[in-house]
Amino acid sequence: MRTKTDVILKVMNVLAWLAFAGLVVKAGAIVISYSVSIGNPEGAKNLYMGLNFYPIRQFDFWHYTGTVILMIALLLLEAYTAFLVTRVLSTIKLTNPFTIEVSRTLEKISYIILLAWVAAMVFNAHATWLSKKIAGLQENLISGEFILLAGVVFVIAQVFKKGVEIQSENELTV
Amino acid sequence: MPIIVNLDVMMAKRKMSLNELSEKVNLTLANLSILKTGKAKAVRFSTLEAICKALDCQPGDILEFVGKK
Numbered sequence: 547m548r549t550k551t552d553v554i555l556k557v558m559n560v561l562a563w564l565a566f567a568g569l570v571v572k573a574g575a576i577v578i579s580y581s582v583s584i585g586n587p588e589g590a591k592n593l594y595m596g597l598n599f600y601p602i603r604q605f606d607f608w609h610y611t612g613t614v615i616l617m618i619a620l621l622l623l624e625a626y627t628a629f630l631v632t633r634v635l636s637t638i639k640l641t642n643p644f645t646i647e648v649s650r651t652l653e654k655i656s657y658i659i660l661l662a663w664v665a666a667m668v669f670n671a672h673a674t675w676l677s678k679k680i681a682g683l684q685e686n687l688i689s690g691e692f693i694l695l696a697g698v699v700f701v702i703a704q705v706f707k708k709g710v711e712i713q714s715e716n717e718l719t720v
Numbered sequence: 721m722p723i724i725v726n727l728d729v730m731m732a733k734r735k736m737s738l739n740e741l742s743e744k745v746n747l748t749l750a751n752l753s754i755l756k757t758g759k760a761k762a763v764r765f766s767t768l769e770a771i772c773k774a775l776d777c778q779p780g781d782i783l784e785f786v787g788k789k
Contacts, residue, residue, distance in 0.1 A: 718761040720751040 551640060559635040562628050569625035573618050580614045601683045602676055609676060616669040620688065623662040630655045644709035652703035659696035666690050724784045727756045730775045745770035 575594045583589030583603060590603035590610065603610040634651050666688040677685045731741060738756070742749050747767065754760045755767075768779055775782075 715761045718754060718759060720747065720755045720760050720763055720767050 549640065555635055555638065555640075559632055562631040562635060566625050566628035566632060569621050569628060573621040573625065576614065576618055576621070580611075580618075583610075597686070598684075601680050605676070605680050609672075613669070613672060613676070616665055616672065620662055620665045620669060623658055623665060627655055627658050627662065630658065642713065644706060644713040646710050649703055649706040649710055652699060652706055656696050656700035656703055659692055659699060663690055663693045663696060666692075721758065722786050722788065724786055725755055725758050725760070725782060726784055727752075727771070727782055730777055730781055734775050734777075736775065741771070741774055744774040 572594060576597070579589055579593040583593070583599075587600070587603050591598050591600040593599055593614070599610055599613060602613055630651055634648055634655070637645065637651070638648055667690055670687045670690065673685050673687060677683045731738070736744075738749060738752055741747075742752050745752075745767065747770070755763065763783075768782070771782060772779060
């Protein structure tokens with residue numbers, strides 16, 4: 547019998563795949579725009595949907611490269627998180643939800659989110675520093691609130707670990 | 721684990737096969753096998769009662785505690 551949760555998990559899986567594809571496309575588009583902007587600085591005016599790093603490109607090429615690398619790293623970490631979520635959602639079975647594989651993937655997700663938070667903080671610090679050096683540069687700061695998300699996912703992973711133990715004990719009760 | 725399941729010994733004494741016991745106690749062969757091989761982590765009282773009834777024995781005949789020496 548299909549339950550409501552089954553449907554929700556299937557929809558979430560599709561959404562996670564869409565998020566993964568979107569983030570990879572965005573990262574790819576920025577890489578291509580960046581490659582173009584190496585030869586043609588005007589290309590930095592619109593890296594992706596109005597993302598303008600032209601003032602940084604004019605200020606210093608290496609700071610511009612650093613900013614783009616941090617942004618791509620962040621996008622790739624987010625994409626990897628979305629990919630791991632699709633793996634969790636395709637592995638999980640509601641009859642036996644607590645498996646060591648799901649628990650490990652959840653723990654991995656929390657570490658990746660933590661890493662993404664670190665990348666975001668470095669990006670923000672760099673952007674703030676640059677905004678002081680370059681007059682009229684608009685700050686594109688990234689919200690650092692997903693440190694909380696990393697904590698929540700880590701706690702869920704730990705609860706899952708306990709769930710795996712309880713489930714295996716339950717399965718070995720005759 | 722220091723608890724040893726002597727189900728196979730009792731089954732041999734009563735000359736009862738695993739299939740026969742499975743039918744009598746209404747347990748699957750897989751679960752009886754888990755119990756017989758000592759992989760089980762817990763035994764329900766209802767299961768123990770059914771096994772004791774089927775094998776005409778006491779729980780102590782099936783379960784044994786072996787402490788570390």
